[in-house]
Amino acid sequence: MLKQNLIDCDVIIIGAGVIGASVALALSRRGLKTLNVDTLPAAGYGSTSASSAVVRPFYAALEACALAHESRHHWTCWPEFLDATDERGYAEYTECGMMVLLAEGDEARLGANFEAMDEVGVAYSRLTPDQVLERLPGLNMGSFGPPKLPDDPAFGIANPRPLAGGLFIPQAGYVSDPQLAAHNLQRAAEAHGAEFRFNTRIDAIMRANGRVTGLTTEAGQTLEAPVVVNVAGPHSSKINAMAGIEDDMRTTTRPLRHEVAHVPAPGSFRLDRGACVLADGDAGVYLRPEVGGHMLIGTLDPECDGQDIVDADDYNPELTEQWTRQVWRTAQRFPELAIPNTAQGVVGLYDLSDDWMPIYDRSSLDGFYMAIGTSGNQFKNAPMIGPLMAALIVACEDGQDHDREPVQFVLPHLGRAIDLGFFSRLREAHSEGSGTVLA
Ligand SMILES: Cc1cc2nc3c(=O)[nH]c(=O)nc-3n(C[C@H](O)[C@H](O)[C@H](O)COP(=O)(O)OP(=O)(O)OC[C@H]3O[C@@H](n4cnc5c(N)ncnc54)[C@H](O)[C@@H]3O)c2cc1C
Numbered sequence: 337m338l339k340q341n342l343i344d345c346d347v348i349i350i351g352a353g354v355i356g357a358s359v360a361l362a363l364s365r366r367g368l369k370t371l372n373v374d375t376l377p378a379a380g381y382g383s384t385s386a387s388s389a390v391v392r393p394f395y396a397a398l399e400a401c402a403l404a405h406e407s408r409h410h411w412t413c414w415p416e417f418l419d420a421t422d423e424r425g426y427a428e429y430t431e432c433g434m435m436v437l438l439a440e441g442d443e444a445r446l447g448a449n450f451e452a453m454d455e456v457g458v459a460y461s462r463l464t465p466d467q468v469l470e471r472l473p474g475l476n477m478g479s480f481g482p483p484k485l486p487d488d489p490a491f492g493i494a495n496p497r498p499l500a501g502g503l504f505i506p507q508a509g510y511v512s513d514p515q516l517a518a519h520n521l522q523r524a525a526e527a528h529g530a531e532f533r534f535n536t537r538i539d540a541i542m543r544a545n546g547r548v549t550g551l552t553t554e555a556g557q558t559l560e561a562p563v564v565v566n567v568a569g570p571h572s573s574k575i576n577a578m579a580g581i582e583d584d585m586r587t588t589t590r591p592l593r594h595e596v597a598h599v600p601a602p603g604s605f606r607l608d609r610g611a612c613v614l615a616d617g618d619a620g621v622y623l624r625p626e627v628g629g630h631m632l633i634g635t636l637d638p639e640c641d642g643q644d645i646v647d648a649d650d651y652n653p654e655l656t657e658q659w660t661r662q663v664w665r666t667a668q669r670f671p672e673l674a675i676p677n678t679a680q681g682v683v684g685l686y687d688l689s690d691d692w693m694p695i696y697d698r699s700s701l702d703g704f705y706m707a708i709g710t711s712g713n714q715f716k717n718a719p720m721i722g723p724l725m726a727a728l729i730v731a732c733e734d735g736q737d738h739d740r741e742p743v744q745f746v747l748p749h750l751g752r753a754i755d756l757g758f759f760s761r762l763r764e765a766h767s768e769g770s771g772t773v774l775a
Contacts (some may be wrong), residue, residue: 344432345369345531347563347729348551349539350575352376353384353446353705353717354514356567357521361418364528366730369737371559373528373551375537380518383569384715386684388596388632389517389689390624391614391716392434392508394758395460396451396768397756400693401452403724406747408507410719413491414517416718420524427517432614434508435463435472437669438500439479442617446503448768453505456750457594457612469500470544472611474604476671481636483620486664488626489700493513499618509622514715523719532702541579541704548579548703556584563729570685570730572708581699585761589695592646593651594635595658597681615774619665632681636772648685655679664771686712692773696724696756698732705729706761712773720747729755 347363349356352374360370376382393405410417411429413660418426438446453460465477478494487493510516522532537554541564550560565577571589576582605611611625620638625631636640641661645654659666659679668671689709696707707725714721724745731743742757757763 342439344550344559345371345561347371347565348373348561349565349567350418350551351382351567352518352522352534353382353567353569354380354521354715355517355527355569355710355721356721357518358568358718359565359707359725360525360530360532360722361521361528362532362726363502364525366726366743370525370530371561372532373536373538373553373559374532377534378519379522380515381578383687384518386540386594386596386682387516387715388516388622388634389511389514389715390434390508390622391510392505392613393430393437393453393456394434394505394615394774395452397693397758397766398445398452398455399754400441401458402456402718402747402750402752402754403460405456405507407717407720409749410510412519418520418524420527420571421522422523424519425514426520427514428512429509430512431507431509431578432607432612434505434615435468436503436505436615437468437618438502439481439618440500445563456506460503460509460603463502463504465499465501466500468725471504472604472614474602474670474672477667479618480668481618481620482647483618483640483665484705485640486661491664492668497529510613511715512627513626517718521722538575541575543596543701545580546702548701551598552617563703563705563733565707565725565729567707570687570712571689572706573649576699576706578669579699579701579704581701581704584700585697585765587690587709587761587765588601588688589689590645591648591651592682592686592712593646594686595655595662595681595683597655597662597679598626599631599633599663599676599680601625601629602670602674604672605631605670616669617774619669620667621662623666633666633750634773635662636774645688652683653683655681655683686710686773688712691767692771693766694759695761696721696728696759698760700729703724721746724756
């Protein structure tokens with residue numbers, strides 16, 4: 337068992353985004369002394385702050401669906417989950433539901449998603465095109481897929497057959513303020529003795545005799561601990577390189593640049609008129625309503641766009657052509673959308689893994705763990721990733737050979753176990769997903 341006889345603390349967590357703060361809370365609830373170190377000035381200022389924060393159980397893999405559905409439960413009672421006060425108030429979860437638009441053939445292609453939801457007990461209903469329109473009036477139910485670039489002569493020309501209908505999942509929604517959610521987790525962790533150190537960049541990982549021993553900061557300070565967790569978001573591969581642990585990893589990570597457009601919502605797509613999260617694979621976008629009559633438009637990374645893989649310390653922070661593509665694709669679906677002259681929105685980085693699934697695992701270096709590769713879709717799981725990582729770390733430190741005998745993690749609300757081998761760095765890429773952020 338991890339002991340509390342250490343020089344600086346029991347566990348150092350690199351990163352204080354929503355996942356790093358969740359890991360701190362879960363470990364400190366177990367009585368361990370944690371220290372989060374982050375380059376930025378406050379919790380959740382990294383990729384977390386750009387998040388669309390959509391919460392949905394729509395995944396092709398059973399483990400991913402179960403983890404998301406469990407986590408949704410904790411968002412519904414967030415203050416109780418935290419069991420601590422925050423002078424800034426609490427992030428709020430809005431359960432507006434999620435609509436997945438289905439083109440011809442999608443029903444069969446998404447078979448694994450239906451199976452996973454059935455197995456986990458997620459409620460959903462299949463809707464005809466007319467029923468979709470009852471819920472979301474103003475939609476053009478034409479089919480335009482596969483998504484194209486706006487300068488493609490076929491852009492905006494509808495296919496002969498319209499969309500086949502939709503799938504509605506009532507227990508889905510979004511969190512109002514992802515950065516505040518990270519701050520909430522920080523405050524809850526601090527109530528258990530956790531420490532957070534900001535404006536501090538890690539530039540080396542120390543090791544001795546096959547085990548991590550701590551790290552050094554850019555300012556030259558040494559911090560010692562027997563356990564270090566890489567939760568550095570889009571910088572995860574840089575931290576792994578410092579630790580020298582990439583050789584045995586079959587799944588690796590890299591930063592993928594993403595833009596999310598913020599535009600005035602068409603009149604029919606407002607929260608007070610029943611707007612919900614919308615996944616539109618046919619147009620290649622996802623949308624969600626925002627208070628104040630706005631909506632967010634993210635991309636589902638259609639093949640024609642390519643991937644904008646960047647250096648996490650050197651990338652274009654401005655909105656570009658990507659913004660225009662997303663807004664134009666949305667205008668196919670919402671003919672009444674007014675396209676603003678001035679682009680507004682956010683630029684953020686996904687920490688992309690090979691199969692769009694995260695890596696929650698130990699590493700080849702004893703004592704060095706990773707909660708990385710969140711691939712634009714793990715904000716929703718923040719309440720449970722902390723407890724999951726805590727279970728994994730404690731089991732490994734107690735001597736369990738997780739690579740051979742994976743830890744089984746019990747989801748407390750659903751009362752079912754998931755095999756954490758699913759998230760292993762040693763896995764062959766999972767093939768059941770869509771190869772997009774929907775995973
Ligand atoms: C545009 C966008 C939209 C998204 N939409 C959704 C969504 O709708 N639903 C969903 O579930 N998920 C979504 N996600 C994904 C989700 O937001 C992320 O998975 C999650 O926020 C990652 O949190 P994190 O704590 O791992 O990383 P981060 O928030 O990036 O935190 C990592 C921290 O590590 C720090 N760090 C890095 N290197 C160092 C170093 N050397 N020394 C010290 N500190 C360091 C950084 O400063 C940073 O604060 C989206 C992500 C983006 C970018």
